[in-house]
Amino acid sequence: MKCDICGGTNTYIKNYKHEYTIKGRNIEFESERCFCIECNSIVYDQILDNIASEKAIDTYNKKYGICKEKIIELRNKYNLSLELFAKIIGCAKKTLISYEKGTSIPNDNYIIILNSLLSNPLLIIDLIESNKGQFTQKEYSKLQDKLIQNNNINQLFFDTDFEPTVYNGYTRLNKNKVLNMILFLADTTILKTKLLKEMFYSDFLYYKNTGASITGLEYAKITHGPVPDNFDEIISAYVEQGLIDYKIEYENDYENHKISSIDKFNKNIFLSDELKILEQVKKYFESFTSKQIAEFSHMEKAFTETEFSKKIEYDYAFYLSL
Template identity: 35%
Template sequence: MKKYCEECGREVETRIISKKETYEVCGESIEVEAQILVCADCGEEFYCEELDNATLVNAYNEYRRKHKLLLPEEIKKIREQYNLSQRSFAKLLNWGDKTICRYENGSVQDKAHNSLLLFLREPENMRTYITENEITLDERQKAKLLETVEKLEVDNEYGAGKKFLDLFFSPIPSEENGFKGFDYEKVCAMVLFFAHKNVELLKTKLMKLLNYSDMIYYKENGSSMSGLKYAHLPYGPVPEHFDMLLGKMSADHVAHIEVMYDNGYEKHQVIPECEIPEEMFTSDELEVLERVYLKFKDFGSVDISNYSHKEKGYSSTKTGEIISYSYAKDIQLK
């Protein structure tokens, strides 16, 4: 950009330099890195409205950071997650009509307003706020807002559940999980498949059925179905952290374990609580599940345990070790 330089007395080339400058924000001196347009020859500073505004915005944001105040775009995000207009949001908070608009456009909010906004960022808190305060929204707006809050709460819960699973079940494909990131929905569907097919399916048998399905599928397709890892335990291969998984399935009302007594013996029976979601399996997956089901249909838990003990993956590993899917090539379902 060319400019007329008073010092040089002619049109000159310009460049942008940065230098520390101090701005007054809410009565406080804030130092920021300012971008300044200067004469390329003598260094004379020019006024440039755009750069000046940008620096001012930086100074305000620096002030906000220092005082832990929400940034304008964060305030906007909070409002938008509830699908509220600036006017309705201000009304909900009992603030002046233009208050939210001013904040979103860069005015620094006062501390109390900031605290309320921070609080309302969490959907649970918004629910408390709506139910425990006399708010000025009309019934229709209020119902709509509650609906949005509900949806956000469900999403949050889903996100937290996913994070929890990621702690224990690797989302990263590896030889141990059959080169497939853990797929909770798929495991649930596999459990439901076997629990609906087998009346009185026991937990010990279920674990073997899952193992065979994953191994056979891996052998034929190069990846497991569920992304589960299987560990060598005394009574056969067992999905890692399986009880935790069953706990989650029970909390999610997918399936639960019921303890039964049979001649003094404790039996852990798998009780399905819902149908398999549609289109959960590919035809290849279904075919493998059917084959595994038919093969072991008349096997009791002990029979299938004994059967699985003969597998190379099992005999080549020690108690507690993960059984690599590379052993799948030796599995035969005859």
């Protein structure tokens, strides 16, 4: 290689500290470059220059965007082809290839979409629904089979060791349904005690009709009635993700625990019979105060026959008073 500055032909290689500004953000990294022995300027070297530019992209993506390994891992977890995954996130196939190869920096929109999918894989269902027009009939039914129906995303991402029992209503936990059940019942704000009991009635009533629960949640008996087991974890997880809001307000020595919806309710993930149950439960308890619904639930066999802090068997659903 010849030096552009002095014309010298003797070169050496050394580690060089690069400082670049990409999209207005500073990045620093080290990689080997070729130098002129005479004047010490950088001399063009295809291989080393390519390595440096890939390193620049990689450094930026790790610091400000999303790194290629995560994109590949995400697509593999969904078990989707490049073509289908590109359509879902709304970019061209060759763009996605360049992201996965690390030869370009995803634009900010895609960084947001990809990071959202990483933190909440179930969001892909909304993306599929809102880009529905992009897919052929064949592609769309493929996506239905792979991701939308039968809780498949949960199988791909979350619990690998599901066991159908009388405590989960022989149903795999579906976090997307849990969230949307909360959003539907909260509409737009509800007291926590009332919400937890309406969730119990929804799942148990559906079980009474079909032998399966809606969400796959397990319920337990506490002083205030039947509630989803680990409800605090469930609620704080959705609060952390910014999908619901949880506030405690004080009113004449009383604490009001209020749950409000932030995310939009998505009815498409429910079967029509499940929606009917949700509507029925919400309507039935519409005028009930928290105290009234707690007292009402204390009459249920599911409550009276279960020991405190123990899980409730779904089979008590057959004795429900609604």
